[in-house]
Amino acid sequence: MPIDWTPLRKLVAECDSFALTSHTRADCDAVGSELGLLYALESLGKRVRIINADAPPEHIRFIDVEGRVEVLGEGVTVEDVHQADAHIVCDTSAWGQLGAMADVIRSSPAQRLVIDHHQSGDDLGATVLKDDTAEATGRLIVEAMDALKVPISPKAAMPLFAAIATDTGWFRFPSVTPITYRTIARLMEAGANPTELFQQLYDRNTAARVRLHGRIMESIALELDGRVAFGQATDEDFQATGAAQADTEDVVNRLLSVEGVEVAVLLANMEPGLIKASLRSRTIVDVRPVAEKFGGGGHAKAAGVRYRGTIAEAKAALLAAIVEQFHD
Numbered sequence: 001m002p003i004d005w006t007p008l009r010k011l012v013a014e015c016d017s018f019a020l021t022s023h024t025r026a027d028c029d030a031v032g033s034e035l036g037l038l039y040a041l042e043s044l045g046k047r048v049r050i051i052n053a054d055a056p057p058e059h060i061r062f063i064d065v066e067g068r069v070e071v072l073g074e075g076v077t078v079e080d081v082h083q084a085d086a087h088i089v090c091d092t093s094a095w096g097q098l099g100a101m102a103d104v105i106r107s108s109p110a111q112r113l114v115i116d117h118h119q120s121g122d123d124l125g126a127t128v129l130k131d132d133t134a135e136a137t138g139r140l141i142v143e144a145m146d147a148l149k150v151p152i153s154p155k156a157a158m159p160l161f162a163a164i165a166t167d168t169g170w171f172r173f174p175s176v177t178p179i180t181y182r183t184i185a186r187l188m189e190a191g192a193n194p195t196e197l198f199q200q201l202y203d204r205n206t207a208a209r210v211r212l213h214g215r216i217m218e219s220i221a222l223e224l225d226g227r228v229a230f231g232q233a234t235d236e237d238f239q240a241t242g243a244a245q246a247d248t249e250d251v252v253n254r255l256l257s258v259e260g261v262e263v264a265v266l267l268a269n270m271e272p273g274l275i276k277a278s279l280r281s282r283t284i285v286d287v288r289p290v291a292e293k294f295g296g297g298g299h300a301k302a303a304g305v306r307y308r309g310t311i312a313e314a315k316a317a318l319l320a321a322i323v324e325q326f327h328d
Helices: 006-014 028-043 058-063 078-082 101-106 137-147 154-167 178-189 194-202 207-218 235-241 251-256 288-293 311-327
Strands: 017-021 047-052 069-071 086-090 111-116 127-130 221-223 228-233 263-271 274-281 302-308
Touching: 006 111, 006 127, 006 137, 017 028, 028 047, 028 058, 028 069, 028 086, 028 137, 028 154, 047 078, 058 154, 058 194, 078 101, 111 137, 137 154, 137 178, 154 178, 154 194, 207 228, 207 235, 207 251, 228 235, 228 251, 228 311, 251 263, 251 274, 263 311, 274 288, 274 311, 288 302, 288 311, 302 311
Parallel strands: 017 047, 017 086, 047 069, 086 111, 111 127, 228 263
Antiparallel strands: 221 228, 263 274, 274 302
16 A cells, blocks of 8 residues: 655654664564665765664675665664654564563663554554565565655665665565565666676575575475475574574575475574564465464565474464365
8 A cells, every 4th residue: 555655744844863773683674664764864964873683694794885884882872862853673673583682672762663564563653654465575665755855865876776676575575565576676777786686695605594495395295285395494504504594584485486486484593482483475365464374574475483382383383373264
């Protein structure tokens, strides 16, 4: 549903300083959206900082060319955040995804605004500008820039392109529309280089990352007559390969590529007793209610949840919930 950007224009008119934030373990849509909005607001003479609860995964840090993403507790205090006139949360509207920034925002007297494209969310005590039909928050930031009458700068073009390209699986997902391509064309005209971006994101795999993906693919287990695929990344897998948590990104889509598979789930150990589950669907099966059942969320075709328990327990619980979706 189209967004009425009047609240954003009003906020920008009233406030001089902004603190932008997003979810923990930020992806390109989160960081790209923050950067695009930062450059837009700075072009209007505003003072802007991006302050997240943790640093972006190493393999996407290249999109932050100027190193504008700051981390709470690493030279940034709660008082620094509270100095802002307004907080804008990008690419999430869930308290649980903000990490340490959640309590900081809760305790701040500043105005709050959310720009997001996810269906799930909490009441952040904020003005929420959300379009859950949008393929990426990055595309909404371009809309916001248009509403503010801010041209797309070369500095903003690349991170915003990365935001949209990665959240659409490089334009493979059904969320892609003609609006997507028109926006992408504008970003290219402003200076985004798709070839360079693709090489940076997908053609720079470390040996550890490749080895981890191999172990995950070896672990594949097919359920429901091959319609559901599970893969797993255990502590042993991370230790044996030297890979990091961020190295699991996108491998769930490889599980989904197996012929006959309609739903894919990747289960990865985050810490003792905590499993990260990434769910993908390429049919009418909606994985969002599956994630929401266990406190997660997302979209119909892509969702996620953090499950307290073992990988085996997570698999059993998620499979049962997925079966319910097949029967609905």
